[in-house]
Amino acid sequence: MIDLQIPTLKTDRLILRGPEARDFDNVAAFFADKDRSWGFGGPLGRNEAWRWYASMIGHWVLHGYGFWMAETRDGQPVGFVGIWAPEGWPEPELGWVMFEGAEGKGYAREAAEEVRRFAYEVLGFDTLSSNIFPGNDRSVALAERMGAWFERSYENVTHGTEMVYRHPGPEQLAEGEA
Known part of the structure; x- marks a missing residue:
C-alpha cells in the first residue's frame, strides 16, 4: 500500500484524516441519496x-x-471536508459534505474552518472559494457564517451553474474582518 502521508488535523470535537477503505460505505450511501447528494x-x-x-x-x-x-473524537464518521481542484475548475475550492444525522451540529463549520486554516498556514493559499449550487441554502448559510460572500456565478464544466462564495483571506482573518 502507498503511504500518501495525508496529515491528520484535529479540532475540539473532530479528527480529520485521510480516506480509508472502511469509509466507502458511508460515501456510497451519501451519493445514493438524491435528496442529500444533488448539491455534490x-x-x-x-x-x-x-x-x-x-x-x-x-x-x-x-x-x-x-x-x-x-469523524468525532470517539470515531463516529460525520462526513468529508477538504480542498478540491478538478481539471477545468477555475481554482481550488473548500467543500464539505455531512453524512445523514451529522448535520446541524456545527461539524461542517468546525472542520471547514480547520481545513481553511491549514490551507492558509501550511499550504500557503491566499484565497479560497466554495462553489455552491443555487438552492443549496444550507451550504450558502455555512459559507456566510464562515465570512464568505457571494462573488459571482459561473458555469462549472461538470455541474452547470454554480455560485462562487469567496472566503476571507488569511490577512482578513488575522484582522478579525471575517
Missing part, C-alpha cells in the same frame, strides 16, 4: 460513487491536498 453531483450508483471516491484519494497524489474524512 449526485445521485450516483455504487460503482460511480466508487470512482468518485477513488478520484478523491488520487487528488491527494496529484495536488498534495484533497478531502479529509471527518
